[in-house]
Every structure is written in C-alpha cells, then in structure tokens.
Amino acid sequence: VLVLLAFQDTVLVLPQQSQSIVIYTGWERHALVGSDVRLSCSFFSWRWTSDDVTFSWTYRPDGSRDSISIFHYTGGAAYLDNKGPFRDRVEFVGNPGRRDGSIVLKNLDFNDNGTFTCDAKNPPDIVGRPSSVRLLVFETVPIQAGVITGAIIGVVLGLLVLIVVIYYLMRFLVARRVFNLSVRSVSGGLAALCPGRRPEPEPIPGTETCVAKQKK
Amino acid sequence: MLLLLLGIVFLHVAALVLLFVSTITSVWTTGNIGTSDLWLNCTSVGGLQCNPASAGEWIQAVQAVMILSIIFSCISLILFFCQLFTLQKGGRFLLTGVFQILAGLFVMCGGIIYTVMSPNWVPETESFGYSYILAWVAFPLALISGVIYVILRKRE
Numbered sequence: 106v107l108v109l110l111a112f113q114d115t116v117l118v119l120p121q122q123s124q125s126i127v128i129y130t131g132w133e134r135h136a137l138v139g140s141d142v143r144l145s146c147s148f149f150s151w152r153w154t155s156d157d158v159t160f161s162w163t164y165r166p167d168g169s170r171d172s173i174s175i176f177h178y179t180g181g182a183a184y185l186d187n188k189g190p191f192r193d194r195v196e197f198v199g200n201p202g203r204r205d206g207s208i209v210l211k212n213l214d215f216n217d218n219g220t221f222t223c224d225a226k227n228p229p230d231i232v233g234r235p236s237s238v239r240l241l242v243f244e245t246v247p248i249q250a251g252v253i254t255g256a257i258i259g260v261v262l263g264l265l266v267l268i269v270v271i272y273y274l275m276r277f278l279v280a281r282r283v284f285n286l287s288v289r290s291v292s293g294g295l296a297a298l299c300p301g302r303r304p305e306p307e308p309i310p311g312t313e314t315c316v317a318k319q320k321k
Numbered sequence: 322m323l324l325l326l327l328g329i330v331f332l333h334v335a336a337l338v339l340l341f342v343s344t345i346t347s348v349w350t351t352g353n354i355g356t357s358d359l360w361l362n363c364t365s366v367g368g369l370q371c372n373p374a375s376a377g378e379w380i381q382a383v384q385a386v387m388i389l390s391i392i393f394s395c396i397s398l399i400l401f402f403c404q405l406f407t408l409q410k411g412g413r414f415l416l417t418g419v420f421q422i423l424a425g426l427f428v429m430c431g432g433i434i435y436t437v438m439s440p441n442w443v444p445e446t447e448s449f450g451y452s453y454i455l456a457w458v459a460f461p462l463a464l465i466s467g468v469i470y471v472i473l474r475k476r477e
Contacts, residue, residue: 253382257386
C-alpha cells in the first residue's frame with residue numbers, strides 16, 4: 106500500500122514539474138526616432154488563463170546593469186510608468202484574456218535604446234523565464250542584415266551563370282551557322298548537278314542525297 | 322608526377338581551409354573590450370553580450386566577398402578534378418586557375434575593405450585578430466595556387 110501511495114505521489118508531481126510558462130517576445134525591434142513602437146509579449150501555459158494573470162515589463166538601458174520597471178498589469182488593471190524614463194509614453198494595448206501583454210512606446214528617442222524584458226505569470230503556473238526584446242532606435246531605417254550580402258553574392262553568381270550560358274550559346278550558334286553555311290554552299294553548287302531536286306538549305310536528307318548522287 | 326599533383330591539391334585545400342576558418346570564426350578584431358568579426362560584435366563588459374553586426378553596408382560587402390571567395394575556390398577544386406580526367410594531353414588547367422585567382426582577388430578585396438572601413442564599427446584601441454591574419458595569408462596562397470594551375474600542363 107505504501108508503495109502504491111508513493112507511486113501515486115510521483116505520478117502527481119511529475120506533470121506539474123514539466124509544465125512551465127513560456128513567454129514569447131520579439132528578438133529585436135527597429136524604430137525611427139520620434140515614432141512609436143509596439144513591443145509584443147504573449148505566453149504559453151498549460152493552464153487556463155486565470156483572472157490573476159500578471160504582466161510586467163522592465164527596461165534596461167544599453168550599457169547599464171540596472172533594470173527599471175515600467176509597466177505592470179495585475180488584478181485586472183494596468184499600471185503605467187509615471188516616474189521613470191517612459192513616464193506618459195507607455196500605453197497598454199494588450200488583451201490579458203487572450204494572453205497578450207503588449208505595450209506601445211511613444212515618441213522614441215536615442216536614449217530609449219536598450220533591452221525590454223517581459224515577465225508574465227499565470228497562477229498557479231508561475232515558473233518560467235522572462236523573455237527580452239532589444240530596441241534599436243535609428244535616425245534612418247538601416248538596410249536589413251544580409252540584404253546587401255545576398256545581393257552581391259546573387260549578382261556575381263548570376264553573372265557567372267550568364268557567362269556560362271552565353272558561352273555555350275555562342276558555341277552552339279557558331280557551330281550551327283558554320284554547318285548552315287557549308288550546307289548552303291554545297292546545295293547551291295549542286296543545284297545544276299541535281300536535277301529535279303530543289304536545293305533546300307535546312308533539310309539534311311536532301312543534301313545528303315545530293316552529295317550521294319554526286320559521289321556516285 | 323603524383324607527388325606534384327598531391328602538392329598542388331594540398332596547396333589548394335590549404336587555401337580553402339584558411340578561407341573557411343577565417344570567414345566562420347569570429348576573431349577579426351580583438352582587444353580588451355571583446356572580439357568582433359564579420360557577423361557579430363561581442364563585448365565582454367558585464368557579461369558576454371553579442372549583437373549582430375547588421376548596421377553597416379560595408380561589413381555586408383565584406384561578408385559577401387568572403388563567401389564568394391569560398392564558393393569560387395570550391396568551384397575551382399571541383400573543376401580541377403573534372404579537368405584532370407577530361408583534359409587532353411598537354412592542355413592547361415586554365416579554367417581552374419582562373420577561378421582560383423578570382424577567389425584570391427575576392428579575399429584581397431575583402432581584406433582591403435575591412436582594413437579601410439574597420440575604424441567605423443570597431444574602436445581604434447582594438448587590434449586585428451587571427452581571422453583577419455588568416456584571410457590575408459589565404460590571399461597569396463590562393464593566388465599562387467591559381468597561377469600554378471594556369472602554368473601547369475597535363476602530361477601522361
């Protein structure tokens with residue numbers, strides 16, 4: 106009986122240990138100075154979305170080790186930053202019922218470069234790792250990583266393929282033109298010698314028979 | 322004859338390996354702050370933090386050129402083995418040599434662009450790392466290998 110009870114305990118404990126909340130944010134966000142940016146945050150949890158679900162966003166500037174909290178949603182109400190670097194610039198646009206805890210940052214500045222961390226909790230599912238998204242503020246939109254790389258590689262390889270194709274095409278055309286010229290000269294010269302047979306440049310059998318007749 | 326062949330192939334493969342190592346490992350510049358390379362900018366202040374080297378058009382050009390040099394060197398190796406079996410006696414491995422020389426020129430371009438533009442995205446206190454040196458070593462190797470191919474004639 107004791108063994109059975111112990112077994113039941115382990116069976117109950119194991120599924121809970123394998124559950125944990127998984128939080129998704131973007132990897133990086135690019136934005137222009139003065140514009141708004143939406144930082145999305147959602148989570149996956151095996152439990153139903155509880156009424157006590159909480160979202161919190163913290164901000165760590167680039168080059169600093171300290172984080173400051175800028176947004177917290179709990180008990181059905183959203184609390185925005187009213188003292189920190191994002192005072193009056195944060196807006197909650199998420200839907201906690203749909204597991205969305207996204208916020209919008211307005212009127213960005215170069216000082217807003219940094220890492221934003223979203224932490225969500227869905228009681229009783231509270232064990233999970235917060236996820237971070239990096240914000241990069243630019244003056245002008247930069248070219249995406251890898252676009253120029255891909256373009257240069259594509260152009261050079263395309264030129265290579267084009268050169269190869271043109272080379273083989275020229276070879277084919279030159280060979281064909283040489284063959285056509287020789288055919289025309291032969292058939293034109295044999296026009297008198299091949300009575301009843303009109304000289305045709307293209308069809309090969311006609312020429313061959315003419316040549317065969319001449320050889321005979 | 323076989324020894325010569327092995328030597329040439331060894332030279333070619335050595336240049337290719339150097340190109341691979343130089344492009345893939347991340348040590349084009351090193352210094353106290355961290356390492357940076359064609360793909361990532363890593364700083365070790367306050368824990369290792371790596372940011373993609375996405376900003377900057379010239380670094381993308383260097384990436385492209387290094388990858389192209391690897392591709393051309395690989396194509397040249399394949400062509401060498403093709404031509405080894407299909408070339409007529411007394412023929413020259415011209416195509417192989419041309420591709421290898423082009424690969425060497427691409428590495429040279431990449432090295433030059435990186436040397437000239439590196440103050441833009443790496444602080445001046447950093448020194449060049451071993452990947453950068455390997456790229457510059459691969460350039461004469463590839464060039465010499467290509468020239469040997471152009472001069473070489475098929476015997477036997």
